[in-house]
C-alpha cells in the first residue's frame with residue numbers, strides 16, 4: 273500500500289451518480305434481498321480506467337499489478353454498512369480479485385490504513401522482512417490492515433519474492449561491474465536503476481522503500 277492521490281471523478285459518474293444511487297436505494301427498500309448495486313454501474317469501464325490512472329494499474333491495497341487480471345472496484349466502506357455510498361466516488365477503490373474476495377469483512381475499514389487519506393503514510397505502519405509484510409511496532413492500524421486485506425497471504429508472498437529476486441539480480445550485476453571496474457561506489461545511473469523499483473508505478477514499491485532504506489541508498 274502506498275499513498276494514492278484521488279483524481280476528479282469520471283464524467284460517467286458525475287452524470288449518473290445521483291440517479292444510480294436513488295434507483296439502488298429505492299430497489300433496496302422494496303426488496304431487502306437486493307443487497308448489492310449493479311457492478312455494471314459502479315464498475316463502469318470509465319470508472320475502472322480513472323481508478324487505474326490513480327494507482328498506476330495496481331491494487332490499492334496490495335500493490336500487485338492489475339494489468340494481467342481484470343481489476344475490480346471495491347467499496348471502501350462496504351455497501352452493507354452504508355448503501356448510500358455505493359456510487360460515491362471517494363468510496364470506490366481499485367482492488368485485485370484476491371484482496372476484494374478474501375477481505376475480512378468483520379474488520380471495519382475505519383480501523384485500517386486508508387491509502388487515499390490526505391495524510392496517508394503507510395510506510396509509518398507497514399514494513400517487510402524480505403518479502404514478508406509486518407506491522408511496525410505498536411501500529412494497530414498496520415496490523416488491522418494486514419489482517420483485513422490478508423496482505424500476508426501466500427500468493428502475495430510469492431509475487432513479492434519474485435520481484436525481490438529481480439531486484440537482487442540487478443543489484444548483483446551492479447556489484448559485479450563495480451568489482452570489475454575497481455569502483456567502491458555505485459554511479460548515479462546504477463542508483464537510479466535501483467531506485468526505480470520504489471517508484472509508484474512499480475509493483476510492491478512500499479517493500480522496495482524498506483529494501484533501499486536497509487541498503488542505505
Ligand SMILES: [Zn+2]
Pocket residue numbers: 331332333334335336367368369370371372
Ligand atoms: Zn490486492
